[in-house]
Amino acid sequence: xxxxxxxxxxxxxxxxxxxxxxxxxxxDHESVQKALALVSRWxxxxxxxxxxxxxxxPTFAEDQAVKDFRYNAWYGPxxxxxxxxxxxxxxxxxxxxxxxxxxxxxxxxxPRVSQITRHVCVEGWSMIGxxxxxxxxxxxxxxxxxxTARYVGFECADGYYEGIDMPTALHPQTLMAFQxxxxxxxxxxxxxxKIRIPTKLGFKNPKFVxxxxxxxxxxxxxxxxxxxxxxxxx
Amino acid sequence: xxxxxxxxxxxxxxxRVTHWLMALAILLLIGSGxxxxxxxxxxxxxxxxxxxxxxxVEDALALHNDPGVASALAWHxxxxxxxxxxxxxxVLWNTITGHFRRDFLPIGPRLFWRDFVAAATxxxxxxxxxxxxxQRVAYWGALxxxxxxxxxxxxxxxxxxxxxxxVLFGGFQGARIVHFVFMTAIVLFIAIHVALVILVPKTFVAxxxxxxxxMPHARKGDA
Numbered sequence: 001x002x003x004x005x006x007x008x009x010x011x012x013x014x015x016x017x018x019x020x021x022x023x024x025x026x027x028d029h030e031s032v033q034k035a036l037a038l039v040s041r042w043x044x045x046x047x048x049x050x051x052x053x054x055x056x057x058p059t060f061a062e063d064q065a066v067k068d069f070r071y072n073a074w075y076g077p078x079x080x081x082x083x084x085x086x087x088x089x090x091x092x093x094x095x096x097x098x099x100x101x102x103x104x105x106x107x108x109x110x111p112r113v114s115q116i117t118r119h120v121c122v123e124g125w126s127m128i129g130x131x132x133x134x135x136x137x138x139x140x141x142x143x144x145x146x147x148t149a150r151y152v153g154f155e156c157a158d159g160y161y162e163g164i165d166m167p168t169a170l171h172p173q174t175l176m177a178f179q180x181x182x183x184x185x186x187x188x189x190x191x192x193x194k195i196r197i198p199t200k201l202g203f204k205n206p207k208f209v210x211x212x213x214x215x216x217x218x219x220x221x222x223x224x225x226x227x228x229x230x231x232x233x234x
Numbered sequence: 235x236x237x238x239x240x241x242x243x244x245x246x247x248x249x250r251v252t253h254w255l256m257a258l259a260i261l262l263l264i265g266s267g268x269x270x271x272x273x274x275x276x277x278x279x280x281x282x283x284x285x286x287x288x289x290x291v292e293d294a295l296a297l298h299n300d301p302g303v304a305s306a307l308a309w310h311x312x313x314x315x316x317x318x319x320x321x322x323x324x325v326l327w328n329t330i331t332g333h334f335r336r337d338f339l340p341i342g343p344r345l346f347w348r349d350f351v352a353a354a355t356x357x358x359x360x361x362x363x364x365x366x367x368x369q370r371v372a373y374w375g376a377l378x379x380x381x382x383x384x385x386x387x388x389x390x391x392x393x394x395x396x397x398x399x400x401v402l403f404g405g406f407q408g409a410r411i412v413h414f415v416f417m418t419a420i421v422l423f424i425a426i427h428v429a430l431v432i433l434v435p436k437t438f439v440a441x442x443x444x445x446x447x448x449m450p451h452a453r454k455g456d457a
Binding site: 025027028033035036037039040043047050051052055057058074118120121122123124125126198199223225226227228229233234 | 270271273274276287288289290293297298299300302303304305306307308309311312315390391392393394395397406407410
């Protein structure tokens with residue numbers, strides 16, 4: 001019996017090696033995907049536990065910031081949504097006291113801070129850029145958001161959607177960025193603003209934001225729905 | 235044991251379980267790691283898709299615009315726990331029981347050179363259950379490489395939360411290169427390790443079933 005079990009064990013191991021060598025991959029099995037998703041949720045909890053609410057991402061010198069920042073989306077830059085200053089409104093929803101929508105004019109009048117931080121893509125490349133805008137926590141304070149809620153979610157004009165945990169939303173370096181390299185955020189980079197989070201992977205930095213909401217329900221994420229880890233902190 | 239005795243190799247259950255769990259974790263990590271590497275290569279080449287792990291690329295692209303990197307990352311960040319735990323188990327167990335001290339030491343440049351020359355000239359005797367100095371150094375190298383993979387992996391996974399670690403590796407890109415270099419070292423180790431196991435299959439029996447025996451080799455001086 002014991003020997004049988006051992007043979008089975010050895011057999012399954014060489015099977016694992018074989019699947020790798022032959023490219024006959026078990027990743028697409030539903031049960032495998034479910035098990036991996038379970039570990040991914042465990043990793044969410046680990047990442048939330050090791051996240052330092054006041055631990056700052058490294059900042060860099062002016063001359064290290066890239067001027068021609070890499071364009072990155074699942075569609076080409078010519079298909080970026082062009083949001084019109086006159087009709088654009090930032091919608092607020094969920095656990096927020098003052099839900100009056102914001103015009104671009106009012107958003108642009110908000111006080112700004114600048115940061116030179118590194119954008120790290122889930123694929124492995126990274127790039128340093130300079131972003132300017134209002135810390136999200138200041139904006140959340142101004143609109144009377146319930147910061148005891150667990151999440152802040154975003155919806156975007158290009159169909160993108162994302163969400164982050166409240167500790168990250170309140171992190172001092174999490175910005176509503178209206179500028180890149182000291183210029184008004186160009187259309188392709190997410191005009192009128194993107195959420196810039198140097199403590200998250202790049203895909204957790206939504207562009208063309210049209211709605212901000214506060215909720216106790218974990219917001220879905222565009223790439224998270226496609227198998228990527230939800231927390232994706234760095 | 236005198237030269238005439240039966241050669242015996244035994245591996246306790248703890249050593250076997252942690253060994254095979256590490257082997258499984260490393261296979262998964264290499265396969266998925268190569269798929270992740272392909273998404274943004276450091277050097278001027280990509281790994282053939284067939285030897286990477288992460289599901290069917292065409293299906294993934296059609297389904298959600300992603301070449302199976304999501305699955306590869308999910309494998310990688312699951313198998314890393316398996317490797318970390320089995321590695322810690324293996325190292326702790328071998329330290330506490332004295333296996334490291336008894337069988338993997340001593341090592342030293344002179345001893346290494348002696349056995350290396352003997353191996354290179356095909357005069358190195360293999361006795362089942364005994365490790366020559368070249369083997370010992372290779373095992374230390376593999377164990378050290380796994381430690382470097384875990385450390386550089388943490389630096390890449392959490393470059394903000396563990397920023398000082400990244401600085402030790404010479405920056406984020408430095409950590410990626412270190413991760414690649416020690417992956418290569420481990421792949422080389424596995425190639426040699428498996429080749430030698432094929433030459434002496436009884437070592438596989440011992441590592442799987444716990445015990446193997448062999449008739450002693452004839453040696454100079456044996457009557």
